[in-house]
Amino acid sequence: MGAVFSADEYRQRISKTKESMKEKGFDLLVISQPANMNYLSGYDGWSFYVHQCLLLHLEQEEPVWLGRGMDANGARLTAFLSEENILEYADDYVQSTVKHPMHFVADVIKEKGWDKSVIGVEMDQFYFTARAYVELERSLPDAKFADANTLVNWVRVVKSEAEVEFIRRAGKIAEKVMDAARNAIKVGARECDAAAAVAYAQYAGTEEYAGDYPAIVPLMMAGEATKAPHLTWTEKVYQDEEAILLELCGAYRRYHAPIARTIYLGKNPPRLLLDTAEVVLEGLSKAMDTVRAGVTAEDVEAAWRKGIAHSKVVKESRIGYSIGVNYPPDWGEQTISFRPGDKTVLEPNMVLHLIPGIWYDEVGFEIDTTFRVTETGYESMYDYPLELFIEG
């Protein structure tokens, strides 16, 4: 086994992260966000249900991995780190009411003489709990803590060529995933059996590329449930004259290509659905026409907004965000959002997911594009028809 990218690629990422640390005045980062840990070390294990982190110090070449003893072999198998940088804590730290893994982290920081530093922690990332912060602060009274919440996330925002290639492969898988959903969703089929076909396609991938688990399970809302995003599936069978929202994804080695489409089963799609689909597709097309290096995220949203201004469609939430490497619960990167006020200037090799979902009380409509920004426009990460699928 071994890390999926070259050591050189990880070193470049570390170097970029250190530049950002210097700029913002951090000596040391405590990185608990699993995607950030993966990005800087290659570490890939489902061990984020216990406390773990990387320590990245300005004066250290490699980050140090700290985790539960039983997961150290996983770090040896998947991270590019040398043996001296894999440190394990004993199992009695796990979910204990008296010991906390952050005590171990603080001990390591002290041993290395980093306890008088400015320490950046990821204050609003899941997996760095309130207790983790309190214990770390209490154990290191001489340190100065500051918020480095999305510091690494922002380093991740422009992808390397190798990362883009991973997302293209995820895109190939996404095409198969959506095909699997469309083949499985028929009047009389159970929702859970369609979800199973989707999961099969996600994990199996293509003949060339193994699939990986996406950071979000298949979201498949049918009938009454189309008034809401973020629901999964039930034992119900699909009905004639029913809409189904599909928010799916292809994933390759933790890199994501989300794909969302809407199916209508039946011959009489409601006027509201048809009108909404038409308006949303028009708005999406206007937004995509705007995309190229140099425009801002809010420019893209403004083009969407202008494109649908003639209609009754109202969309109050953001219409998209940056994506890449990730773990549950989210494939979004928590950096760029397509919404008013986001003045991030798009650069080549940013990869974004534009998904203007609409949920009325009667029915919803979802469609999307996952793309890479180029100098002159964008490259779609998959090739799939942009339409409402009416399976009459």
Added chain:
Amino acid sequence: MGAVFSADEYRQRISKTKESMKEKGFDLLVISQPANMNYLSGYDGWSFYVHQCLLLHLEQEEPVWLGRGMDANGARLTAFLSEENILEYADDYVQSTVKHPMHFVADVIKEKGWDKSVIGVEMDQFYFTARAYVELERSLPDAKFADANTLVNWVRVVKSEAEVEFIRRAGKIAEKVMDAARNAIKVGARECDAAAAVAYAQYAGTEEYAGDYPAIVPLMMAGEATKAPHLTWTEKVYQDEEAILLELCGAYRRYHAPIARTIYLGKNPPRLLLDTAEVVLEGLSKAMDTVRAGVTAEDVEAAWRKGIAHSKVVKESRIGYSIGVNYPPDWGEQTISFRPGDKTVLEPNMVLHLIPGIWYDEVGFEIDTTFRVTETGYESMYDYPLELFIEG
């Protein structure tokens, strides 16, 4: 749609939670842990990648759901709550650098006149971030905050008859899941295709019961990777004379029945694997013989330890934990652990997962039992042979 249990069952859970709150001196709980939210309200959506919570006040009959606007319809569809108890925040709170959803939560607490209360927060649960705590504390200067970390988790620990029935159904699914894995794992098959077959079985469930997504994806370690738990799958094909560790699960409506087994492909399993399997099975059997209402969690672990004392097998980590309703990243409940020092007295209808996994540098071995405690012993949640599967 609607909540999966009766309103009466939710009211009993709320009443038990309030008893614990009174005992510990809390007026109000802020509950962000998705399984705890589900347990007290029925709410079931993949929306925990943004901040959300339930507020449960001693003087309020129902909890109040607070979440992102687009998820309010999901709450209406899945929670037993009345309309007045579903409150939504605007989308510009999402992943903003200036506004935080906890400001909205604090505003609601103030409006309801609860801001001079003793407020319990779940300090070491994922999904309640360090920032969430800091913002909430800063916004409610008159409140007294205290740690209610696993308060609801401990209410969950004894299952109702309805919950046990859900876990039995999850167990039926678990049997199909392990069958699917064993059928798919053959020399020459790709690991990702076997994972796909497992996921298919997990989501499809049985003819009677729809499967649900388990809180942990299939953990499938082959060959070199058997020295580690918590890894997933690759594009590699299974080799002759190779061991495979399977840590899988059946899930029904968010309730879990984990199932773990080990397969050896080939005619010449290494002595170390055979010996380890024999010892672990003996220790597991001794541990299970001890299980009944009235014994402590550490008694069960001690029986395991005594059962393997004659061997060279060493197990430093806990050998099991309580399970039930859950969401990623963990199906463990964070309450009872089978380890020295855990003096929890087992009670009827506790449901536990006993999994003494062993990982050497050469090979690993995993096997488990998921069971309900009874007055006189236990009821296994599935029926599956307890052995090392040698597929010669």
